Amino acid sequence: MNGNGNHSQERYLIFGANGWIAGLLKELLEKQGKEVKGTLVRLEEREAVCKELDAYKPTRVFNCAGVTGRPNVDWCEDNKQATIRSNVIGTLNLADCCFLRGIHMTNFATGCIYTYDEKHKEHGVGYTEEDEPNFAGSYYSFTKAMVEKMIKAYDNVLTLRLRMPVSDDLNPRNFVTKITKYERVVDVPNSNTILHDLLPASIVMAENKLTGVFNFTNPGAISHNEVLALYKKHVDPNFTWKNFTVEEQSKILKAGRSNCELDTTKLTTTLAKFGITVPEIHEAYDACFQRMAANLKAAK
Numbered sequence: 001m002n003g004n005g006n007h008s009q010e011r012y013l014i015f016g017a018n019g020w021i022a023g024l025l026k027e028l029l030e031k032q033g034k035e036v037k038g039t040l041v042r043l044e045e046r047e048a049v050c051k052e053l054d055a056y057k058p059t060r061v062f063n064c065a066g067v068t069g070r071p072n073v074d075w076c077e078d079n080k081q082a083t084i085r086s087n088v089i090g091t092l093n094l095a096d097c098c099f100l101r102g103i104h105m106t107n108f109a110t111g112c113i114y115t116y117d118e119k120h121k122e123h124g125v126g127y128t129e130e131d132e133p134n135f136a137g138s139y140y141s142f143t144k145a146m147v148e149k150m151i152k153a154y155d156n157v158l159t160l161r162l163r164m165p166v167s168d169d170l171n172p173r174n175f176v177t178k179i180t181k182y183e184r185v186v187d188v189p190n191s192n193t194i195l196h197d198l199l200p201a202s203i204v205m206a207e208n209k210l211t212g213v214f215n216f217t218n219p220g221a222i223s224h225n226e227v228l229a230l231y232k233k234h235v236d237p238n239f240t241w242k243n244f245t246v247e248e249q250s251k252i253l254k255a256g257r258s259n260c261e262l263d264t265t266k267l268t269t270t271l272a273k274f275g276i277t278v279p280e281i282h283e284a285y286d287a288c289f290q291r292m293a294a295n296l297k298a299a300k
């Protein structure tokens with residue numbers, strides 16, 4: 001067991017190197033003095049993947065590659081084959097190539113495979129890792145739920161279900177940046193992943209070769225209005241926003257959007273064994289926006 005990252009012999013290889021989360025993870029590993037490489041090899045190109053694995057000989061692989069759609073997941077509705085190629089064929093190909101070489105792989109997946117139902121009412125009971133996905137309202141979510149089921153066959157894979165990830169800056173990929181730029185925003189409680197809290201935990205989990213599926217969010221759920229009120233308090237006192245209903249939102253979107261709360265019991269009890277505490281989401285946002293305000297001030 002190791003909670004302080006003292007595995008100096010590890011070599012990390014990150015797929016999807018030009019992506020947002022890949023960049024943050026690489027920076028973090030480098031800061032920790034780890035040996036790390038980012039690769040742009042396409043997940044579905046088996047020979048190229050094998051060549052990369054055999055040349056670099058990583059002890060840990062992180063898959064941060066995947067199609068999320070630009071400008072948003074609606075893109076996947078019109079590009080189903082390309083979505084399958086990366087999110088299903090590519091992801092499974094990488095898992096299989098790592099499996100054949102005995103390499104541990106951490107897969108950055110999504111918790112956007114659930115939607116509130118009668119049992120899991122808002123601010124009620126969260127979805128556990130054992131619950132069957134019940135949201136396929138977007139093709140993106142559909143492919144992610146399918147691949148999660150199949151990848152469970154690989155005992156070298158750790159699946160981390162992120163939701164609405166948030167960084168300490170205003171990167172366009174940040175959930176906060178997105179909702180501050182929308183003309184109107186819904187107001188629904190959701191589980192969110194504050195990357196400052198959880199990316200370091202992903203490294204500890206990989207180093208300790210944990211496998212299986214984990215909900216990878218801060219505990220609790222926070223509504224869009226609560227997030228924006230905290231943003232206004234800490235980052236931009238002049239910020240204002242307008243709400244609309246989920247029904248009104250659905251009229252301007254091609255695909256549905258998942259809203260849900262994930263149960264983090266498995267994650268928090270596991271991380272506690274490594275001395276890691278994950279702050280509750282409101283507390284985590286408060287700290288995140290204070291860091292963001294300081295970062296924005298320093299960048300001026």
Ligand SMILES: NC(=O)c1ccc[n+]([C@@H]2O[C@H](COP(=O)([O-])OP(=O)(O)OC[C@H]3O[C@@H](n4cnc5c(N)ncnc54)[C@H](OP(=O)(O)O)[C@@H]3O)[C@@H](O)[C@H]2O)c1
Pocket residue numbers: 015016017018019020021022040041042043044064065066067068085086087090108109110111162163164165173
């Ligand atoms: N950001 C979110 O809101 C969010 C939420 C939950 C989960 N996730 C998951 O976390 C992962 C990383 O997300 P992100 O926000 O960092 O996305 P991102 O910024 O779009 O980065 C993904 C990267 O993957 C690359 N890529 C796509 N298909 C590939 C393939 N077949 N082979 C190799 N590279 C490929 C993309 O490169 P090209 O553009 O060149 O194709 C891109 O650089 C994704 O799997 C995503 O589903 C993200």
